[in-house]
Amino acid sequence: MTDATSTPGAMPHAAPKSSLLTLDSRVRRRNAAEARFRAYGIAAVSVGLIFLVFLLIAIFRNGIPAFTQTFISVPVELVEEKLDKTGNRDIEEIKKVSTFGYKPLLVDGLTTMLADAGIENPFEKPADVEKLVSASAVGQIRDYVISHPDAIGKTVEFRVLASSRVDGYFKGRVTRESLVRDKNLDAEHLDVSDALTESGQMKRSFNWAFIFGADASESRPEQAGIGVSMIGSFFMMLVVLFLSLPIGVAASIYLEEFAPKNKWTDLIEVNISNLAAVPSIVFGILGLAVFIQFVELPQSAPLVGGLVLTLMTLPTIIISTRASLKAVPPSIRDAALGVGASKMQSVFHHVLPLAMPGILTGTIIGLAQALGETAPLLLIGMVGFIASNAPDGIAAGFLSPNSAMPAQIYEWAKRADPAYYERAWGGIIILLAFLMTMNIIAIILRRRFERRW
Amino acid sequence: MYDAPASEQKVNQKSTKIAANKVQVFYGDTHAIKDVDVQIEDKTVTAFIGPSGCGKSTFLRCLNRMNDTIDVCRVKGEILLDGEDIYDPKVDPVQLRAKVGMVFQKPNPFPKSIYDNIAYGPRIHGLAKNKADLDEIVEKSLRRGAIWNEVKDRLHAPGTGLSGGQQQRLCIARAVATEPEVLLMDEPCSALDPIATGQVEELIDELRENYSVVIVTHSMQQAARVSQKTAFFHLGNLVEYGETGQIFTNPVDPRTESYITGRIG
Numbered sequence: 001m002t003d004a005t006s007t008p009g010a011m012p013h014a015a016p017k018s019s020l021l022t023l024d025s026r027v028r029r030r031n032a033a034e035a036r037f038r039a040y041g042i043a044a045v046s047v048g049l050i051f052l053v054f055l056l057i058a059i060f061r062n063g064i065p066a067f068t069q070t071f072i073s074v075p076v077e078l079v080e081e082k083l084d085k086t087g088n089r090d091i092e093e094i095k096k097v098s099t100f101g102y103k104p105l106l107v108d109g110l111t112t113m114l115a116d117a118g119i120e121n122p123f124e125k126p127a128d129v130e131k132l133v134s135a136s137a138v139g140q141i142r143d144y145v146i147s148h149p150d151a152i153g154k155t156v157e158f159r160v161l162a163s164s165r166v167d168g169y170f171k172g173r174v175t176r177e178s179l180v181r182d183k184n185l186d187a188e189h190l191d192v193s194d195a196l197t198e199s200g201q202m203k204r205s206f207n208w209a210f211i212f213g214a215d216a217s218e219s220r221p222e223q224a225g226i227g228v229s230m231i232g233s234f235f236m237m238l239v240v241l242f243l244s245l246p247i248g249v250a251a252s253i254y255l256e257e258f259a260p261k262n263k264w265t266d267l268i269e270v271n272i273s274n275l276a277a278v279p280s281i282v283f284g285i286l287g288l289a290v291f292i293q294f295v296e297l298p299q300s301a302p303l304v305g306g307l308v309l310t311l312m313t314l315p316t317i318i319i320s321t322r323a324s325l326k327a328v329p330p331s332i333r334d335a336a337l338g339v340g341a342s343k344m345q346s347v348f349h350h351v352l353p354l355a356m357p358g359i360l361t362g363t364i365i366g367l368a369q370a371l372g373e374t375a376p377l378l379l380i381g382m383v384g385f386i387a388s389n390a391p392d393g394i395a396a397g398f399l400s401p402n403s404a405m406p407a408q409i410y411e412w413a414k415r416a417d418p419a420y421y422e423r424a425w426g427g428i429i430i431l432l433a434f435l436m437t438m439n440i441i442a443i444i445l446r447r448r449f450e451r452r453w
Numbered sequence: 454m455y456d457a458p459a460s461e462q463k464v465n466q467k468s469t470k471i472a473a474n475k476v477q478v479f480y481g482d483t484h485a486i487k488d489v490d491v492q493i494e495d496k497t498v499t500a501f502i503g504p505s506g507c508g509k510s511t512f513l514r515c516l517n518r519m520n521d522t523i524d525v526c527r528v529k530g531e532i533l534l535d536g537e538d539i540y541d542p543k544v545d546p547v548q549l550r551a552k553v554g555m556v557f558q559k560p561n562p563f564p565k566s567i568y569d570n571i572a573y574g575p576r577i578h579g580l581a582k583n584k585a586d587l588d589e590i591v592e593k594s595l596r597r598g599a600i601w602n603e604v605k606d607r608l609h610a611p612g613t614g615l616s617g618g619q620q621q622r623l624c625i626a627r628a629v630a631t632e633p634e635v636l637l638m639d640e641p642c643s644a645l646d647p648i649a650t651g652q653v654e655e656l657i658d659e660l661r662e663n664y665s666v667v668i669v670t671h672s673m674q675q676a677a678r679v680s681q682k683t684a685f686f687h688l689g690n691l692v693e694y695g696e697t698g699q700i701f702t703n704p705v706d707p708r709t710e711s712y713i714t715g716r717i718g
Binding site: 260261329331332333334335336337338339340341342345349350354 | 517519522524547548550551554555556557559561562563564573574577578624627628630631
C-alpha cells in the first residue's frame with residue numbers, strides 16, 4: 001500500500017512495483033520475436049549473397065578464358081607463281097586465287113617452322129600439320145595479300161589463331177584421352193603444341209577479336225566474337241531510347257497531370273500495369289505480326305528489334321515516371337498555380353525538374369531490361385548469323401540484318417562445340433559489364449539531378 | 454442576425470472587392486459549403502474563423518478557383534470580383550489567379566533560388582521588360598514581404614534553405630510580386646513560431662494598405678489582432694459576419710459565442 005499512496009494517481013489495483021532491471025515475460029517474448037525476425041532477415045540476405053557470389057564465380061571462371069586465345073606465329077612464304085602467275089600484281093588476278101590456293105603455302109610455312117624450331121614432324125600426311133591452326137588462317141593470309149600485293153614473293157610472319165582444340169588443350173578443355181575418339185586432332189598435335197609453346201612460337205594472349213569481331217561458323221569457335229551483335233544491340237538501344245523516353249514521359253505526364261479521373265483512364269492505368277507483366281515473347285509475336293508481316297519491315301533488323309523492345313519498355317518507363325511525378329509534393333503545384341502559372345507551366349517549370357531523377361532512373365532501368373531481352377528477338381529473326389566483320393556489318397545500319405548480344409549468347413550456348421560454351425559465358429561477362437555501366441550511369445544521373453525541397 | 458445596417462454602411466464606404474452570393478460547394482456528394490453570402494471589402498483584412506472542417510479553407514480556395522484542380526469539387530452560386538463573375542465560362546482561372554494571389558498553410562517555396570522564386574510570377578505574366586525591371590520587382594516584393602534585409606546578400610541561395618518563418622515571408626513576397634488585387638492566406642502562421650507569426654502579422658497589417666487580404670486562421674487571437682472584419686463558419690454555413698470587434702465582444706449568434714468562448718470547436 002505504501003507504493004500506491006506514494007504515487008498519487010496510481011491505479012488502485014496496481015501490480016506490485018516491478019524492477020526495471022528485470023525483464024517481465026511479455027517484454028522477453030517481444031524481444032525474442034524481434035531477435036527471430038532479425039535472424040530471418042539476415043539469413044535471407046545471406047542466402048541471396050551466397051547465390052550472387054556463386055553466380056559471379058561461375059560466370060567469371062567459365063567466361064574469363066574466352067577473352068584469351070592461343071596464337072601461333074608462323075612465317076609463310078607468299079610464293080609468286082602460286083598467287084600471281086602473271087606477275088603484274090593485278091588485284092583482280094590475285095583475288096582469283098581462293099583460300100584453297102593458300103592452303104599449301106600455309107602447310108609449307110608450318111612445316112618449315114617446325115623444322116626451324118628443331119621439332120620433329122610426327123605427321124604422316126603433310127597436310128595434318130594444318131590442323132594446328134584455325135581454318136580462318138588461310139583467309140587471314142589471303143586478306144593480307146589482297147591488301148598488300150607487294151608482299152608477294154616475300155616471307156611474312158603471320159600471327160594466326162590456333163585451332164579451337166589446341167586452344168582448348170591449353171585451357172584444360174581438351175586432354176589426350178578425349179582426343180582418342182576425336183578425328184579433328186591427334187595426340188601428336190598436342191606434343192607439337194607443347195614444343196611450340198616452349199620455343200615461344202605458340203602463345204596465349206588477349207583476344208580483342210572476341211570483343212570486337214563478328215560471329216563465326218559452327219566449326220570455328222576460336223574466331224567468333226560478339227562485336228557485331230554489340231553494334232546490333234547499340235542500334236536497338238538507340239531506337240528504344242528515342243522512342244520510349246519521349247512517348248513514355250509524355251504519356252505519363254498526360255495521365256498523371258491532365259487526364260480526367262474516370263473509368264477510361266482507370267482502364268488505361270490497369271492495362272499499363274498489366275502490360276508491364278506480359279511475357280516478353282508475346283511482344284515478339286506482336287512485333288512479328290505487326291512490324292514484319294503487316295508493315296513489311298525487313299526481318300532481323302535492329303529497327304524492328306528496337307520497336308518491339310520499345311513496346312516492352314514503355315510500361316516500365318510509364319510506371320516509374322508516374323511514380324516519380326506522384327512523389328513531387330502537391331504544394332509545389334499549388335505554389336505554381338497560386339502565382340498564376342497555367343497547368344502546363346506548373347508541370348514543365350516545377351514538377352518535371354523535380355521528377356527528373358526518377359524518370360531517368362526508370363528509363364535506364366527500362367533500357368537495361370531491354371538490352372538483356374532475348375525472347376522477342378528470337379521471333380523477329382534477330383538470331384541471324386552475321387559473320388561479316390565490323391565495318392561491313394554496320395555500314396547499312398538500322399535496316400540491315402543484325403543480331404543482339406543476348407541473342408548471340410543464346411546462339412553460342414546452343415551450339416555443339418564446347419568451345420562455344422566458354423564463349424557464351426564470356427559474352428555474359430560483356431553483357432553484364434554493359435548493364436553495370438548503365439546502372440552506374442543511372443545512379444550518377446540520380447545524384448546529379450537530385451534536389452531537396 | 455447581426456447588425457446589418459451598420460456593417461453595410463462600412464461596406465459602402467470601402468467598396469466591395471469580392472461579393473459571394475448563395476455559394477454552394479460540393480465534394481462529390483458532400484455538401485461542404487451551404488448558401489454563403491459574403492461581401493469582402495477592399496483594403497481590409499477579413500478573417501475566416503471556425504472549427505476544423507467547417508469549410509472556411511474550401512470557401513477561400515473558391516475565391517481564386519484553386520478548387521478547380523479537385524475533380525470532384527463543384528461550385529454553385531456566383532462569386533463576383535469587382536462585379537465580374539469569376540465562375541463565368543469565359544474566365545481563365547490563370548488570369549484570375551494573377552489578380553487573386555494565394556499564400557498557403559505550409560511554406561512552399563520553389564526549389565530554386567530566392568531570386569527565381571520571386572521572379573517566376575512576373576516572368577510568366579510578362580511584368581518585367583528587362584533584367585533591371587525584374588531586379589526592381591524582386592527587390593520591391595522582398596521589401597514588401599519584410600524579408601529583404603535578411604536575404605539581400607544571398608538572392609541566389611536556394612529558397613528552401615531559409616527558416617520556416619523566412620520561407621513563409623518569401624511566399625508572401627512571391628504572392629505580391631505579381632501585383633494581385635486580393636491576397637488569400639490559408640492559415641499562413643500555423644507552421645510558424647510566435648516570433649515569425651508576429652512578423653507575418655505585422656506584414657499583413659502593412660499589406661492592407663494596398664490589398665484586400667482574406668485570412669483563414671485557427672487562432673482567434675490572431676483574427677482579433679489582424680482583421681477588421683471576421684466571418685465565422687460552422688458546418689459549412691456562414692454563421693456570422695461583421696466587424697471583428699463586434700464579433701468578439703458582442704456576437705449575435707449563440708454558436709459564435711460558444712465557439713469564441715471555447716465551448717464548441
